[in-house]
Amino acid sequence: MENTQKALTKKACIAIAISTLLASLPVAFFVSWSIWFLTAVSSWILTCVLLRLSFSSFLQALDALQIGLLNFKDGDFSNQLAYQSKDSFGDLCHLYNETAKQLRNEKQWLYQREMMLDKMLQSAPQALLLMDEKGIIVFANPSAQQLIGSATALEGRSLSSLSKGIPKEIFDAMEHASDGLVTVTMPVGEEQMWHSTVGKLLLNNQPHNLFIFKQLTRELNRQEVAVWKKVIRVISHELNNSLGPISSMLHSGKIIAKKLDEARLNRVFSTIDERIEHLCEFIQGYGTFAKLPAPHIKPIMIAPLLDALQMQWPCSVSCDIEVISADKGQLEQLLINLLKNAHESGTDTDAIALSIYSINEGIKITISDRGPGMSEAVLTNALLPFYSTKSSGTGLGLALCREITDAHNGQISIRNRARGGLSVELILPN
Incomplete structure (x- = not known):
């Protein structure tokens, strides 16, 4: 200058x-x-x-x-x-x-960092709500909107205006700004476990509360299933180690009994052989549940799969999609188990319905019947391994269905129908 x-x-x-x-x-x-x-x-x-x-x-x-x-x-x-x-x-x-x-x-x-952060918040599975000191929602991601059950954006609304649509347990956790586990009873009667976290922060020099709700039900189910699988593998291993020598000794005993020509001894060995065969099938069924491989997800033409199912398990079918992304073998096993249960409920074949259609969350599959349905106690435990109300049941059918659904990052729910019967709903991402 x-x-x-x-x-x-x-x-x-x-x-x-x-x-x-x-x-x-x-x-x-x-x-x-x-x-x-x-x-x-x-x-x-x-x-x-x-x-x-x-x-x-x-x-x-x-x-x-x-x-x-x-x-x-x-x-x-x-x-x-x-x-x-x-x-x-x-x-x-x-x-x-x-x-x-x-x-x-x-x-x-x-x-660019702001856009990346916004993308992460919008796609986060946790429900995130940011609320100012007056109780007005400043930010809410789609997971929070789904948790509260609102079809419109939540920004600008007060906490008191959400009291009707939001689950009572979630509303209480937000009202008292409390951390910890929250058990939420859904409209279909299903209980879900959520973890509530509350953080305090300053935004534009104004105090705000950040609520984070994380669903633990699926994670707890996975941990529970992992424990069951470990138990099954240990029991199967020990039983197989014992059944091998028993089968060998049984074969030698049958040869000796045949030479002695003793009818009563032959009946004893035949009964033992039948029970060993039944026990082997029992162990094999549990082994399938314990060693379910990770799904190989790829596009599947749905029409041929439905045609094959109807030949084995007749039912009325309605479907508005042509392709679904899933593991073909596991999806087929899932539908077979559910259709088999529907046929075993004692309902007429014409009353069994299978519907597949597209929704915002992905693909919704519903299998319904007009049988006697389930009591509240049975509904609560129906998806647990080893739980069965059938005299000859293994308690693995619905547990395997839940395992396959979880492996596909989907959801499964069971409820009684209004005029009698049972409805099983699956939601799979597409």
């Missing part, structure tokens, strides 16, 4: 010297006073023009700098200064341009 001022001062001095020289010429040559006056005016005009030319680029650069700083104030860093002179003011303009470029890059980086 000092060099610029010196250059401008030098130009101004030259202009003044020229004007002074032109003004003194009339005196030197003794011309008339009028000519001298015209010459002085011309000199003054020339001086003004020279000064204007000297300061014009400098003034334009100052105006651009002022506009750029105003843009900085408004958060706009796209303005660049074109002043490129090799002086102090040129260095200042270069520094301004570099600063604008850095701020522009940082703003873009922050915007």
Whole structure:
């Protein structure tokens, strides 16, 4: 800036010297006073023009700098200064341009991070609600909207206005801002376990509460099933170790009994053989549950699968989709188990219905019958391994259905129908 001022001062001095020289010429040559006056005016005009030319680029650069700083104030860093002179003011303009470029890059980086964070919050499985000190919801992700059961956005609504749609247990946890486990009774009678976490933070210098609700039901079910699988593997291993020698000794005993021609001994060995065969089938069934492989999910044409099912287990079918993403073998086993249960309920074949249609959450599969249904106690335990109300049941049918559904990141629910019968609903992501 000092060099610029010196250059401008030098130009101004030259202009003044020229004007002074032109003004003194009339005196030197003794011309008339009028000519001298015209010459002085011309000199003054020339001086003004020279000064204007000297300061014009400098003034334009100052105006651009002022506009750029105003843009900085408004958060706009796209303005660049074109002043490129090799002086102090040129260095200042270069520094301004570099600063604008850095701020522009940082703003873009922050915007991308903000978009990534918003995407993570919107797709998070946990229900997130941010509420100010007046009880007004500032932010709620889709999981929170689904938990509360609202078809519209929650932002701007008060906690008291949600008291009708939100589960009572969740409402109480939010009202008292309490941490811990929350048992929620769903409309279909199913109990779900949630974990409530409350955090306090400042936003725009105002206190806010951040509520995080995480569903633990599926995780607890997976842990429970993992324990059952471990128990089954241990029992199967020990039984197989014992059944091997018993089968070998039984075979030798049958040979000896055949030589002795003792009918009673043959009946004893035949009965033992039947029970061993039944026990092997029993162990094999539990082994299938304990060693269920991870699903190989790929697109499946649904029509051929339904045709094959109807040949074995007749039912009425309604379907509005053509392709479903799942493990074909496991999905087929799942549907066979449910249709088999429906047929064993004692209902008429015409009353058994299988429907498959698309919903917002994915694909919904419903299998319903008009049998006697289930009591509340049976509904509560129906999906647990080893639980069965049938005299010859293994208690693995519905447990295997839940295991397959969970492996596909889906949901399964069982409920009694209004006019009698049972309905099993599956929701699989698509």
